[in-house]
Amino acid sequence: MRALGVRGRHHSRLRSRPLEGQQIGEFKQTYTWDENALGFVYAKKREDVPQRLLDAML
Amino acid sequence: MVKHAGGSAQYGELLHTDHLLWLLDMTPDDFFCDLGSGRGKLVLHAALKTPVGYSLGVELSRHRHELAMDALQELKNRGYDGLERGGEDERIALLWADFMKGPFIEESTHVYMANTVFGDTISNQVAERCLFSDKFKVLVTTRPLYGAPWLKQARAPACPSRRCIGRRPGVTGSRCERWV
Numbered sequence: 001m002r003a004l005g006v007r008g009r010h011h012s013r014l015r016s017r018p019l020e021g022q023q024i025g026e027f028k029q030t031y032t033w034d035e036n037a038l039g040f041v042y043a044k045k046r047e048d049v050p051q052r053l054l055d056a057m058l
Numbered sequence: 059m060v061k062h063a064g065g066s067a068q069y070g071e072l073l074h075t076d077h078l079l080w081l082l083d084m085t086p087d088d089f090f091c092d093l094g095s096g097r098g099k100l101v102l103h104a105a106l107k108t109p110v111g112y113s114l115g116v117e118l119s120r121h122r123h124e125l126a127m128d129a130l131q132e133l134k135n136r137g138y139d140g141l142e143r144g145g146e147d148e149r150i151a152l153l154w155a156d157f158m159k160g161p162f163i164e165e166s167t168h169v170y171m172a173n174t175v176f177g178d179t180i181s182n183q184v185a186e187r188c189l190f191s192d193k194f195k196v197l198v199t200t201r202p203l204y205g206a207p208w209l210k211q212a213r214a215p216a217c218p219s220r221r222c223i224g225r226r227p228g229v230t231g232s233r234c235e236r237w238v
Contacts, residue, residue: 048195050083
């Protein structure tokens with residue numbers, strides 16, 4: 001990290017960046033709906049997400 | 059006890075529960091689980107207002123769990139329908155337990171986690187257990203999951219705050235404090 005010029009773990013983009021080759025499943029879809037609901041939806045497959053929820057997403 | 063388990067004693071009241079449950083569109087085959095159910099608002103609401111097969115709430119704080127049990131008992135005393143399935147099996151349960159130490163996530167199809175004050179570690183562990191569960195369908199959180207390298211953003215929502223300086227919620231590696 002030091003060698004790369006990164007000052008600390010909070011400054012590191014490497015820490016939270018998706019790394020290729022480490023994906024362990026299809027659980028990768030993130031959705032959110034209207035701003036009042038303040039929620040985030042995760043599912044393995046898009047088909048698992050109810051249509052009402054998909055329609056309400058931003 | 060909450061702090062001992064790595065949690066936070068902070069508590070927030072959920073809004074828009076009716077709308078959330080309508081959006082989830084649960085059926086009698088589904089199993090709803092609220093991780094950190096608090097006073098049981100969402101769990102009781104799900105059992106009363108949706109046809110979900112089973113509604114489970116897991117809460118670590120004993121005091122909040124007792125308040126939830128009082129609310130459930132009050133509903134039973136008032137004779138509310140829908141808390142039992144066919145008059146035999148109960149379709150609601152409130153447990154005083156640590157949700158990381160039981161098969162609650164693996165049994166559930168719809169998982170709700172108000173993780174506003176949960177750490178990223180716990181949130182990501184829950185997401186990972188959902189990933190490997192056969193029954194799992196949908197996980198709803200109040201805060202986006204960070205730091206999980208296997209998560210990818212399908213759609214980046216615009217921040218509703220006009221004063222946001224450009225960091226967008228849900229995008230891995232960026233945080234928008236105004237969103238939550």
